[in-house]
Amino acid sequence: MSKPFYVTTPIYYVNDRPHIGHTYTTVLADVIARFHRMRGEQVYFLTGTDEHGQKVEKAAAARSITPKQLADEVVANYTELWKQMGMTHFRFIRTTDEDHKAQVQRLFKRLLDKGDIYKATYKGLYSVSDEAYVTETQAKELQAQGLAHQLIELEEETYFFRLSAYQDRLLKLYEEHPEFVQPDFRFNEVKRFVEGGLQDLSISRTSISWGIPVPGDEKHVIYVWFDALLNYLTGCPANSWPPDLQIVGKDILRFHAVYWPAFLMAAGMFLPTTILAHGWWLMGDDKMSKSKGNVVRPDTLLRFGNDALRFYFMRDMQVGHDRGFSYEGFMDRLNADLANGLGNLASRTLSMIQRYRGGVVPMPTVMDELDQEMATQLLAVFPEYLEQARASNFHGALDVLWTYLRTLDGYIVKAEPWKLAKDPANDPKLDAVLANLYRALRATALLVAPVMPELAQTLWEGLGHTTKVAETTFHGFALDGPAIGPIGESKPLFQRIDKEKEMSDLMADPAPAVAKPSLDVPEIRETVDADTFFKVDLRVGKILEAERVPKSDKLIRMKVDIGLEQRTIVGGIGKAYEPADLLNRLVVVVANLAPRKLMGIESHGMLLAASDNASKPYLIAPPADAMPGFLVK
Ligand code: MSP
Numbered sequence: 001m002s003k004p005f006y007v008t009t010p011i012y013y014v015n016d017r018p019h020i021g022h023t024y025t026t027v028l029a030d031v032i033a034r035f036h037r038m039r040g041e042q043v044y045f046l047t048g049t050d051e052h053g054q055k056v057e058k059a060a061a062a063r064s065i066t067p068k069q070l071a072d073e074v075v076a077n078y079t080e081l082w083k084q085m086g087m088t089h090f091r092f093i094r095t096t097d098e099d100h101k102a103q104v105q106r107l108f109k110r111l112l113d114k115g116d117i118y119k120a121t122y123k124g125l126y127s128v129s130d131e132a133y134v135t136e137t138q139a140k141e142l143q144a145q146g147l148a149h150q151l152i153e154l155e156e157e158t159y160f161f162r163l164s165a166y167q168d169r170l171l172k173l174y175e176e177h178p179e180f181v182q183p184d185f186r187f188n189e190v191k192r193f194v195e196g197g198l199q200d201l202s203i204s205r206t207s208i209s210w211g212i213p214v215p216g217d218e219k220h221v222i223y224v225w226f227d228a229l230l231n232y233l234t235g236c237p238a239n240s241w242p243p244d245l246q247i248v249g250k251d252i253l254r255f256h257a258v259y260w261p262a263f264l265m266a267a268g269m270f271l272p273t274t275i276l277a278h279g280w281w282l283m284g285d286d287k288m289s290k291s292k293g294n295v296v297r298p299d300t301l302l303r304f305g306n307d308a309l310r311f312y313f314m315r316d317m318q319v320g321h322d323r324g325f326s327y328e329g330f331m332d333r334l335n336a337d338l339a340n341g342l343g344n345l346a347s348r349t350l351s352m353i354q355r356y357r358g359g360v361v362p363m364p365t366v367m368d369e370l371d372q373e374m375a376t377q378l379l380a381v382f383p384e385y386l387e388q389a390r391a392s393n394f395h396g397a398l399d400v401l402w403t404y405l406r407t408l409d410g411y412i413v414k415a416e417p418w419k420l421a422k423d424p425a426n427d428p429k430l431d432a433v434l435a436n437l438y439r440a441l442r443a444t445a446l447l448v449a450p451v452m453p454e455l456a457q458t459l460w461e462g463l464g465h466t467t468k469v470a471e472t473t474f475h476g477f478a479l480d481g482p483a484i485g486p487i488g489e490s491k492p493l494f495q496r497i498d499k500e501k502e503m504s505d506l507m508a509d510p511a512p513a514v515a516k517p518s519l520d521v522p523e524i525r526e527t528v529d530a531d532t533f534f535k536v537d538l539r540v541g542k543i544l545e546a547e548r549v550p551k552s553d554k555l556i557r558m559k560v561d562i563g564l565e566q567r568t569i570v571g572g573i574g575k576a577y578e579p580a581d582l583l584n585r586l587v588v589v590v591a592n593l594a595p596r597k598l599m600g601i602e603s604h605g606m607l608l609a610a611s612d613n614a615s616k617p618y619l620i621a622p623p624a625d626a627m628p629g630f631l632v633k
Contacts, residue, residue: 004042006240007033010248011050011231014074015059016290018081021281023298027313029247030087034450035389040473044240048093049075052211053224054131067210085306093235095227100234104227105215116162116266122202126154133202141554144598145572159204166262167198179274181257183320186277190257229260243272253277276392279322307452308334314394314451327506331499338494341405349437350462350490356421361438361483362431371432374411377404378440378479385447386474408440443479445469461488521612537592538632540622546579549599557601562589563629570603576616588620588632
């Protein structure tokens with residue numbers, strides 16, 4: 001027998017309750033797990049929480065509770081939510097589980113004995129906010145963004161994983177397995193990163209106490225990513241290894257597509273087949289984050305039903321790309337596709353079968369060209385949907401299906417069954433129309449069952465089945481087979497949302513959907529005297545030219561008029577601004593900053609921008625009537 005299909009989600013940090021980003025990842029995995037079950041496969045689905053590390057330690061300290069207490073609290077949030085949403089994972093793994101701790105220590109020891117892990121002294125720069133050592137290039141980028149204060153000089157003893165030794169094997173893996181990372185454009189980013197050279201990875205910390213101790217050297221705690229990634233191993237029964245599909249957000253792809261396979265290669269284990277990196281749900285142009293106060297929690301959306309949220313996630317997000325979230329977009333989608341589209345088609349079809357045929361689905365005897373066309377389309381839509389879904393593209397699959405459902409609306413308009421019903425001479429034609437509509441709905445119930453399990457079951461029963469749609473397999477399903485019996489009780493599939501009312505309720509919510517942001521900024525820096533401050537020469541400048549620095553997504557090279565002269569300035573604002581939007585903008589320039597080279601370009605000066613650690617940099621803008629060259633004092 002073939003091995004079970006093994007699918008995973010990332011394990012979630014316990015420093016925050018779940019928001020729709022986390023919910024999306026788990027829904028996607030659950031839809032895929034259900035889909036594979038309906039393909040007749042055995043499925044093993046794992047999710048859980050990532051509980052060690054400095055972030056959790058700090059979040060717990062801020063509330064004067066232990067990290068484990070905080071983790072227990074957040075885990076309860078997760079497990080209750082997943083239960084409410086009917087997730088079908090087999091295990092909810094926690095990195096504080098005893099079997100996991102033992103696993104991490106065992107593997108650490110094995111790689112240490114093998115020489116893939118070694119102890120050495122690290123000397124260099126460390127980014128406090130990222131909890132990571134920083135290369136020179138990264139340090140320059142942070143400096144260019146005005147974030148140099150986050151860097152500290154560090155010298156400490158640490159265990160390294162010999163990542164550098166795996167560069168060639170990783171590149172070979174990527175070449176031989178073009179399916180290893182999806183989508184392709186993300187795979188290219190991974191390849192470029194590895195081609196750029198790999199440094200050994202520090203995998204222990206002495207500055208943290210909340211974590212799994214290094215066996216035999218307990219002042220070291222194992223780095224949270226080494227610990228976290230191994231959850232996929234701890235949580236997997238022996239018969240299911242290796243993972244078939246590992247779903248991750250784009251932000252954590254590097255850990256999964258570079259470090260993770262390298263750890264497994266070192267351990268001599270089989271590698272996952274595919275790492276699927278999805279994009280983010282954004283609010284406007286921003287990432288959803290607690291510190292920005294723009295987080296959408298699933299509870300706000302679940303009042304419209306579990307299936308509604310699942311459908312929206314799958315229908316609106318093209319896996320791999322980012323997608324802006326809006327409450328209005330959410331409601332519009334559900335009204336259009338579920339209340340109108342499918343809901344309407346189902347209720348019309350079932351009531352016509354009831355009214356014209358006493359609930360008995362007719363077998364067509366003749367089909368005219370139009371009827372035949374509809375029947376043929378269904379035969380094409382069904383496998384097309386399955387193929388797209390197999391490639392985890394539910395957005396595309398649902399699009400194909402809903403396009404067909406819309407065609408059926410047009411078919412009803414053209415066929416005018418209410419007129420056909422008036423004359424028994426038209427019976428064969430009416431039979432054909434009703435049978436076509438019935439078959440389309442039956443196929444739809446089956447196809448959407450992984451996405452909307454409850455709605456599909458309601459539709460399935462409405463069509464007369466007494467079985468569980470989720471226990472039916474796609475394979476060999478007779479699309480044009482006869483109905484199982486008379487149609488069942490017709491229940492509405494989806495209640496139309498009163499958008500205006502819901503929007504005004506949302507606005508009046510005592511826990512507003514958009515809460516006051518909390519700031520993610522360091523303490524106020526040490527005092528400087530006025531003389532020191534006045535040494536900094538600040539001037540109004542005007543941006544005359546702007547273009548991206550090749551091979552950098554952050555850096556923009558600008559020509560800036562500062563009154564007395566024109567300067568070339570390279571700024572780390574490329575993620576927040578498009579070059580075209582910078583032209584003719586007034587900015588504040590640090591004019592007497594020593595020139596320095598950024599990616600080979602000499603930058604002479606710096607632009608002032610405001611931000612906290614979480615937000616994008618906002619360029620400081622002098623009033624429109626200020627002149628280039630004005631002193632800022
Ligand atoms: N603990 C690590 C993962 C370790 S896996 C061995 C972690 N946790 S997380 O809680 O920060 O994020 C978990 C997942 O949620 C990531 O895949 C991340 O991309 C996803 N999302 C977080 N915010 C998101 C959106 N706004 N939109 C979509 N997914 C997002 O990283």
